[in-house]
Amino acid sequence: MDKQIWMGKLLTLAFFIPLLIYLKTLLPGVGFWDTAEFQTIAHTFDIGHPTGYPTYVLIGKIFLTLFGFNSVAWRMNFLSSLFAASGIYLFSLSLFRLTKNSILSLALSLLLALNPYLWAIAIRADPHALHFLFTSIFLFLGIKITFDKKTNLLPLISFISGLSLGNHMLSIFFLPSLVLLFFLCPEKVKSFLAFLLGASIYLLLPAIYLSKIPLLSFDYSLATLGGLKRYVLGEDFQGLMNTWARENFAQTLKFYFDLVKSSFPYFIWLLIPIGIFVSFSKKIFFGLFTFLLFFLPLYFSLRYQNAVIERYFITSFAIGNIWLGVFLSKVIKPKTFITFLVFILPITLFLKNIKVVDQSQNHQAESWAKETVNSTEKDSVIFSWWSYTTPLWYFQKVEGVRKDIIIVNANPHEWEGKARRYQGSRHIYFIQEAELKDKNLRLIPHGSIFGLRSSLQP
Numbered sequence: 001m002d003k004q005i006w007m008g009k010l011l012t013l014a015f016f017i018p019l020l021i022y023l024k025t026l027l028p029g030v031g032f033w034d035t036a037e038f039q040t041i042a043h044t045f046d047i048g049h050p051t052g053y054p055t056y057v058l059i060g061k062i063f064l065t066l067f068g069f070n071s072v073a074w075r076m077n078f079l080s081s082l083f084a085a086s087g088i089y090l091f092s093l094s095l096f097r098l099t100k101n102s103i104l105s106l107a108l109s110l111l112l113a114l115n116p117y118l119w120a121i122a123i124r125a126d127p128h129a130l131h132f133l134f135t136s137i138f139l140f141l142g143i144k145i146t147f148d149k150k151t152n153l154l155p156l157i158s159f160i161s162g163l164s165l166g167n168h169m170l171s172i173f174f175l176p177s178l179v180l181l182f183f184l185c186p187e188k189v190k191s192f193l194a195f196l197l198g199a200s201i202y203l204l205l206p207a208i209y210l211s212k213i214p215l216l217s218f219d220y221s222l223a224t225l226g227g228l229k230r231y232v233l234g235e236d237f238q239g240l241m242n243t244w245a246r247e248n249f250a251q252t253l254k255f256y257f258d259l260v261k262s263s264f265p266y267f268i269w270l271l272i273p274i275g276i277f278v279s280f281s282k283k284i285f286f287g288l289f290t291f292l293l294f295f296l297p298l299y300f301s302l303r304y305q306n307a308v309i310e311r312y313f314i315t316s317f318a319i320g321n322i323w324l325g326v327f328l329s330k331v332i333k334p335k336t337f338i339t340f341l342v343f344i345l346p347i348t349l350f351l352k353n354i355k356v357v358d359q360s361q362n363h364q365a366e367s368w369a370k371e372t373v374n375s376t377e378k379d380s381v382i383f384s385w386w387s388y389t390t391p392l393w394y395f396q397k398v399e400g401v402r403k404d405i406i407i408v409n410a411n412p413h414e415w416e417g418k419a420r421r422y423q424g425s426r427h428i429y430f431i432q433e434a435e436l437k438d439k440n441l442r443l444i445p446h447g448s449i450f451g452l453r454s455s456l457q458p
Contacts, residue, residue: 001219006040007128010102010103010106011089011092011093011096011102011105011106011109012089012167013106013201014088014089014091014092014105014106014110014113014149015067015086015088015089016085017110017113018084018085018088018110019081019085019104020083020112020115021086021114021350022080022081022084022119022122022123022362023078023081024355024356024358025119025123025354025359025360026081026123026124026359026360027075027076027077027123027124027346027359027362028074028077028359028360028361028362028363029071029073029074029173029358029363029365029366030073030365030366030369030391030394030395031073031077031124031125031362031365031391032364032365032387032388032390032391033055033386033387033390034049034124034126034390035125035126035365036073036390036391036393036394037049037215037286037367037388037390037393038053038056038076038126038127039073039076039125039394039398040059040215040301040390040393040394040397040398041057041076041215042056042057042060042063042064042072042076042125043060043061043064043397043398044063044215044398045057045061045208045213046208046212046214046215046310046399047205047208047209047215047216047222048176048215048216049216050195050230050233050234050235050236050237051168051169051231051232051233052202052205052231052232053127053166053167053168053257054167054201054202054204054205054416055130055163055164055166055167055201056127056167056168057204058201058204059130059344060079060125061435062293063075063076063079064076071397071399072129072394073394073398075127076122076125076137077124077125079125080121080122080124080125080126080129080130081122081123081129082128083122083130083133084113084121084122084132084133085113086132086133086136087129087132087135087136087137087184088109088112088113089108089109090111090133090136090137090139090140091106091112091136091139091140091141091268091321092105092106092109093105093336094136094139094140094143094322095108095109095149095325096157096320097143097144097147097319098143098147098282098322098325098326098329099325099326099328099329100329101329102326104171104329105325106180107326107345108321108324109321109345110346111263111264111321111346111349112317112318112321114260114316114346114349114350114353115263115314115349116353117130117222117259117263117310117311117313117314117317118314118317119353119357120133120310120311120357121311121314122445123357123359124359126311127167127168127383128168128312128314129310130167131164131167131168131170131171131456132170132314132315132318133169134163134164134165135164135174135293135314135315135318135414137160137324138157138160138161138164138174138177138293139290139318140317141156141157141295142177142181142286142289142293142428143158143194143286144285145157145181145184145185145282146181146285146289147182147283149184151184151185151187152187152293153187154181154182154184154185154186154187154188154191155187155190155191155392156194156196157178157191158178158191158192158194158195158198159194159196159197159198160172161175161178162194162195162196162197162198162199162201163198163199164198164199165198165199166198166199166202169233170236170297170300170312170315173292173293173296173297173300174412176292176294177288177289177292177293178181178195180285180289180292180347181290182288186286193404194270202228202232205222205228205231205232206222206223206366209221209222209223209418210223215397216409217394218231218439223311226453231453240304240305240306241300241303241304241305242303242304243303243305243310244305245301245302245303245304245305245306252302253302256302256313259310259313260317262353263317264317264320264394267268270329271322271324272323272327274327275322275323275325275326275327275328276291276323278326278327278330279322279323279326279438280324280406281367282326290319290322293315293319294316294319296313297312297315297316298315298316300312301313301316301317318439328414333334335448343385344450348414355456363432366391368388368391368393368395369392369395369446370401370446371448372392372431372447372448373392373395373401373402373405373450374402374403374444375398375446375449376402376427376429376449377414377427378404379404379405379426379427380404380405380406380427380429381405381406381407381408381419381422381427381428381429382405382407382408382413382425382426382429382430382431382449383408383410383412383418383419383428383430383431384407384408384409384431385409385410385411385412385428385431386409388405388431389407389409392407393407406422406426412430412434413431413434413435415430415434416436416437416438416441418435419452423452423454427436427451427452428451428452429448429449429452430450430452431448431449432449432450433450440454441453441454442454
């Protein structure tokens with residue numbers, strides 16, 4: 001009993017060590033791109049870009065309401081650290097259940113925690129951090145069902161799957177593994193209803209849409225079934241799907257294995273195929289469960305073009321670590337190898353990745369946004385595009401800075417046309433130079449932005 005207590009306490013390091021590292025490297029405030037959007041909509045309880053992320057927004061709103069320390073931006077960044085560290089802890093418990101080796105479980109959990117792509121989403125507001133936590137919960141409960149025959153957990157894992165679907169549509173790849181678990185468990189109707197209850201979180205979106213003006217403008221209504229379907233399924237992004245993440249299959253495969261190389265030494269990754277075989281021989285349902293959870297989202301991600309697609313491969317690294325742990329628990333005995341795993345590899349990854357990942361001194365978005373809004377006259381209009389619009393929204397909607405300004409988010413080629421409605425009534429600014437079709441217009445540098453002026457104006 002004392003040994004079990006000691007091992008349990010040891011695994012709590014899988015939560016506290018990553019959390020301390022994430023806090024040390026945390027983005028201190030607002031960020032560019034989607035980061036500022038998620039920092040904003042959790043506070044304003046708003047609708048973001050498709051697919052809406054209602055689970056993330058609701059949890060974020062509750063967290064911001066309960067805890068009032070520091071800025072909203074910092075708290076949302078910190079919430080990602082809590083999600084990721086909690087996911088690592090649950091991951092270590094899953095490893096321990098499979099390996100019965102607390103040192104090995106801790107070592108492999110720290111390797112995952114220091115993966116540069118997981119680390120990057122753990123230090124800024126990002127629903128992918130919550131997706132990782134849901135993945136860890138799903139994996140933990142799935143192991144309990146397949147190994148310990150805890151069939152009474154099927155309604156819970158079904159509910160978690162539905163709730164996770166409300167955070168990120170990547171969770172749709174939980175469903176084949178979930179269906180597999182249905183073959184092992186009774187109370188299938190109860191479990192199906194639990195899944196629907198979790199997924200019903202999406203009903204929050206039309207409720208918000210009907211009660212306030214959304215942060216983003218849509219050319220369709222979320223109050224209709226067709227509009228909600230288009231939004232939730234991200235149909236506007238389908239042109240980016242079913243095409244290789246890089247130029248072709250060979251380039252995409254090289255890209256993925258470059259990510260692998262930055263996450264694990266190759267000699268360790270080469271042991272994973274053996275771990276797959278051991279997992280299937282250990283228990284066929286567990287092997288299938290992890291196989292589906294690994295390959296389905298991996299294939300989708302390889303066939304999807306996204307600005308930061310690296311985040312989409314974190315599940316594959318996690319399951320790879322599981323297979324690695326299953327294999328190593330069968331063969332490792334020398335303490336020197338365990339020492340290497342526990343100390344050398346995590347420390348090496350930490351020293352290698354901290355230089356790239358650390359955001360603790362990154363104030364660029366805050367400095368740029370403040371300089372931009374303070375450079376404009378009263379009642380001005382600022383035309384911006386997504387990555388730069390979101391921090392402007394944050395300071396206006398959350399911090400209450402320059403509420404007199406209208407911020408228009410659009411593609412740069414649309415700015416000139418959209419600006420016509422404000423000409424003569426407001427000062428107009430573009431955040432960057434853009435080609436103007438009207439020869440009677442010109443752009444005048446104004447600090448870090450550009451004022452739109454008629455050629456007749458001084």
